[in-house]
Amino acid sequence: MKRRSNTARKARSPARSASSAKRGKPDAIDALVTASAQALALPIDPAWRGGVRFNLQLLLMVAGRVDEFPLPDDAEPAPVFHA
């Protein structure tokens, strides 16, 4: 496994941090729930929309912690397909 390169560290830009912050905004979450539900043909009852929204916000916040971790461009994902 290659170690993280300096280049990769530098790739963590202010733009990414800004997008990370925007991603967690309530209106952005609402828009994502609406758009994803439409794109996935997934009906969301108004009664549970709040629960979905809460969980998606939490997931995006947690995913942001992973996303901000710098990795080199050649980092391989964990699952490897064997032909």
Place this chain on the structure above:
Amino acid sequence: MHEAKAIDVAWSTAADIAAAVAAGRSTAESIVAAALARIRERGPQFNAFTVVTEERALARARALDEARARRDALPPLAGVPFAVKNLFDIAGLTTLAGAKINRDAPPAKRDATIIRRLEAAGAVLVGALNMGEYAYDFTGENMHYGPSHNPHDLRRMTGGSSGGSAAAVAGGLVPLALGSDTNGSIRVPASLSGLFGLKPTFGRLSRAGTFPFVASLDHTGPLARTTRDLTLAYDATQGYDPDDPVCAERPAQPVVALLDRGVENLRVAVAGGYFKGRTAEVVNAVDRVAAALGADREIEIPEAERARAAAFVITASEGGSLHLPRLRTRARDFDPAVRDRLIAGAMVPASLVMKAQKFRRWYRGEVLKLFAEVDAIVAPATPCTAPLIGQQTFMFGDTELPVRANLGIYTQPISFIGLPVAAVPVPLEPLAMGVQIIAAPWREDIVLRIAHALEMKGVVAAPRPQI
């Protein structure tokens, strides 16, 4: 012929039962009949079983007795009753996976691979066990089938999602049970219910014939009241299975003959940083294990908190993808808490999930470097002892955290990279607390040897409940 007087089926080990059957001191039928009677009598108070396979079990037991009468050599687990989390396929029965929705699924055509392997080793399947819905659970609670109850205190959680597996073994209904572990679902119930649990290396044991949850994180494994029983079940279920695409093409590496090798030559460290205990019982349990192993060195598992975050994201996303068809058509039939998490998981952008999988490989590389310095790492299994059923939060040091999401705080960063772990019970009063013994991939022998050594020293043991 029923002549099981010589052996207490409820609290005997699998090893003792098999020895009694092999020696002719008991028949398999008498053992299984006694286990079935106890399941009928005591099972309801633990809400452990969702189905009892009585007819099949007795037929299987009689076949073993007939084999002995013919002087055929008996397999190593002959006559040992066992049960399985109800996400394992049992031929002729519907695989519930803890879900109301799955009641409408057709019956399974054949048994799951590791059920077949345990039965080939002479063990006798007596039923299927309660679990958290679709395994997305750390509590052992289930709104459709009711919560599993902890035999040490019926008001308390067993831990989940293999809650029925823990209740059945801790309550003396069976000496062995199978569970599954995606983020901690064997190790958390083992810890809260005072049992030994093995989460083997990812890819070691077949998952074929089990209802999936997170394909890239799912494991199967046993729970038992002794390390030897855990090891006997593990040895019987090992081996390549072409029906599970991630099952490794490795020969079986039996461990039971290695258990008594001792641990003097093993280098053991205690996980620091993220894994440092924040409650008295966690600190006490880890300290006792560390002292018994002479583990005076602390080691830092790098980026463990971020690893848990990545496991959380991958779990929700893969789980959401798996259940998307049911979320579209039968969303009202899910437990709302499970449904909302799965729907949200289906909506996580793929770019973030891929980043989590890339981080996973980086993290694996960093953690594997630690095993050049140590053979095993000791860490807590859960952040607290068994909470009350329905309890929403617990104190984690000075912080109040939700129970449901955080019982796996110490298990998730380990299963995330598939390391083998034995969860061992430190018998604290009033409730046991589990500790994880963690080794490098494919070194189940090390974690089981350490678990056995701790058991022989009396540091860990499955307490017998006052029931």
